[in-house]
Amino acid sequence: MSYESVSHEGQPLLLGDDTPPRRRGRRIAVVTGIAVILLALFLIFGRGHKAPPKGPAAEQAPPVSVIAPGRQTVDRVLTANGSLAAKREMPVGVAGEGGRVTRVLVEPGQWVAAGQVLATIDRSVQAQTADSLAAQIRVAQADATLMQANLDRARQLVANGFVSRADIESKTAARDAAAARVRVAQATLGQQRAANGRLDIRAPAAGLVLTRQVEPGQVVSAGSGVLFRLAQGGEMEMRATLAESDLAGLHVGARAQVTPVGSTVKFDGVVWQISPVIDPATRQGTARIQLRYDQALRPGGFASAAIVSGASTVPLLPESAVQSDRSGNYVYIVGPDSRAAKRVVTVGEVTDQGVSIVAGLDGTEHIVVAAGAFLSPGQKVKPVLQTPQTAAASSPS
Template sequence: MNYETSVTAESAEGYPADLSDDSEVRASRRRRWIVIALVAFVVLAGVAFFVARGNDDGAVGAGDDQSQLPVISVVTPGRTTIAGEIDASGTLAARRPLPVGSVGEGGRVVSVPVDAGDWVDRGQVLVVVDRGVQVQQAASARANIQVAQADAELAQANLDRALQLVDRGFISKAEVDRLTATRDAARARVQVARAQLGELQERTARLNIYAPASGLVLQRNVEPGQTVGGGGEPLFMIAQGGQMEMMAKVSEADLAKLSVGTKATVTPVGTDTSFTGQIWQLAPMIDEGNRQGTARIALSYQPGLRPGGFASATIASGTIVAPMLPESAILSDDEGSFVYVIDGENKAQRRGVRTGIVTASGIAIVSGLDGSEQVVLRAGGFLTEGETVKPQKVSADGN
């Protein structure tokens, strides 16, 4: 059987009243704590936002000027002992070239015992010339001497006989004088014949061509079978003592810095081998076309030095003690060379300078700086005098 029981207000009076009231209290408390938590979260978030914003505003306000300044690399150069060097280029040549040709009557060349590139000694035969005709002429001259000698002996004998007869009165004084003159003439003809032979021998000896000095044969312009004669073109070119030189071309300003005896290092093109020499002569004139002069660098004989070749030279030009700056730090305009230095207020100030020795490490500043300044390393061309910057010290190489 199903029984439905309805509970009315009157009948509910028998149930415990605190069951429903307790549930409502717990729900109300939960809602209250949730609201309090939300409010606290919002308040804390707001406080944090305003605090953070205030800090940001303060930081921006305090560093606003610094953040807008350009950062410029600067270097303090100090003072350095700088060895000056001048780079030059030019050609190699024989320092004392000796042209050698035929000084005799000449003739047909029989042999040439030397060639270009050979080393020869003073007096060594360079060319042998045929002397068949001269040999016969010398033989004839010797025969003439014998004839003259015989005539002289006969004249002397005649004079001796005449002197024996003059005391007896058979020969006059005039005849003795004539015989004496004949004897003297005969003796003179002997001397003439001997002189002619000597001359012929000298000419014959000069047919061959000899080295006038020891040295290196640079050119050979004669071959066997060729006919040579005196006064012709040189047959050989010899570098006396094998001495070479470099004809270094330097600017007018650099030439004024050099002096005789200055050391130099010469490197021929196409080789890594360098040779040490020294300046032995400076050109007394400047080429009007290119404003350059010639520094002649003496070099000892070395197989790697070939006259006519091209070479580069590094010439020492003294030492100085001065600040050194890289090329990027030095600017120039119509007023001359200058740099920018950063003063105590971090302002860029123009400073006129005078440059000196140029090396691979930098350029010497001979006036305008004492080495203690903060010099703008780069970007000086973008600065204006008096501009405030933020300097950042670096080394001279930019690191």
């Protein structure tokens, strides 16, 4: 009995297998494709993937620069704004009876000596009065001379009995009255001359002329107000406005640097007076900073000041070492296990030398200088110790 048969297409068929040839070919192709895919996946994910290593090699420790800042003396600097003014401003007006101004002898910006004439006032009438008083003195002196001569002759005749002692006493009184009239006339003339001298407007002390408010021909009197303003000795000051809390830590003699608006030049000064009262509305007071004269210091101008109100010994860090977030300022320190740890700090003065830390550090820690924003607490790092000077030079400004 034969187990083969021939299909109508001439291909041999196994007896008992009634699967159509086309369907069986498709199944073989599908199975083959799945096998190829599984093999590819094995090659890619089976051989290529290795289990993560365990131990120290598993952590990639990045190198970071660290410093041990220690403690440094840092000035406590207060910044303030205010106006420039003469330290001692001297308003000058009419001291006498006044009159018509004949000459003005100075201009703003000129230096004057004590007693120097700033302006003159017409004194023609007063001069005539002084001449009249001088003539009265001469008349009184002539009377006094005559009375003295009469007294001397009477004294010569009294011994012979021609003149009584009563006559001598009368002539002595007349002589004394004439001498008194001379002194009265002299005093009156001196008073007139003093009044004439007050007609001139003079500088009460040496200084710098700031303003001039008078012109020749102007009639002035004691009620005319201020005609000149002088800065005594040319000394200037800045009246810096500070908060009540800042004034509490400030002392007379504190150093300061003043920069007028529109200028880059800094002028050294010293606090010479601190306001004894606080404005109840603004809670501010005034610190007066004495300055040497300079043409750039113009009274009435505006300026800023940096006042050194004290010093403290604190750690000083580069600005790049201090990070901040919603909770405040912090730094990263590296412990003995070479792991980064976050430390909250309180920032003090910020100067060109760095940032002072008033709380949170004692200066012995190893502080990450830069790249703190890319670290996370507990991360393993490779610390590279630098000196504070090197770190400050290399930190970004």
